[in-house]
Amino acid sequence: MAVTPARLRTKALTPAIGATVEGVDLSRPLGDDDIEAIRRALDDHLVLFFEHQSLTPVQQRDFAARFGPLYTHPFYPGHETAPEVMILAHDATHRANSDRWHNDVTYLATPPMGAVLYAEEIPPLGGDTLWASMYRAYETLSDPVKQLVAGLRAVHSFAKNFTPERFKALGIEDRRDAMYAAHPPVSHPVARTNPTTGRKALYVNQDFTSHIEGVSPRESEALLRMLFEHMAQPEFQVRWRWSPGTVAFWDNRWTQHCALADYFPASRRVRRATILGERPV
16 A cells, blocks of 8 residues: 555755655555655755665665666666665775765766665764755855856766776776776766756766866866865755665755765665666756
């Protein structure tokens, strides 16, 4: 039996971003009204947290697929029962390296709309994730800077983050050239526009944005450094302390996130399903 939308309750966590959601069991089949209620909550809060869930990889995949087609990551391993669900596991032998502000997979021409992450194993201390509203980051720029960035485009590169050293460390150097060829650099607007509301959000990130087009390398470096520093202000953020069985669902278009790596050498294991989106405008 599907959960009714009337039972879905949200509680905002900060003025800018984030809410907890109660009254829904994501392991059960959800009706169209339930999915629409979750979609509206995501539009309002940008990242949603569902605590006390118990999801198999297949259930996680099926829930995420209600919001769009899924992306199978070429670099990270997928779960054997659901290849679209990638495994992010770190411990004393494999240190995490996602502790930078970023959007996921912006190296695609049609980058992800969002992601659904399920926490399997969480360290006793550390391993929090922060999200920031890129709407707020754009809207708090001065008017002259808004006008400048609204007219710029930037190149996003798979190779910037997935370096030859990372391929070598995993022993998959034989796949590197084919993966690079399959993921050529793409161009996206520096300020992305929500086609429904007209609201703009900054859309450059430390993982994949290599440079701003049409300006000198020195100007590009200075502009990106300024934007990266600006978008990481605490008032744009929510910080989440994980517990096993928590699901986070975030909108990858209008947010960035930073997964802290402060728990080394403890173990942390999470699963992510990535939902494809539209070409940024």
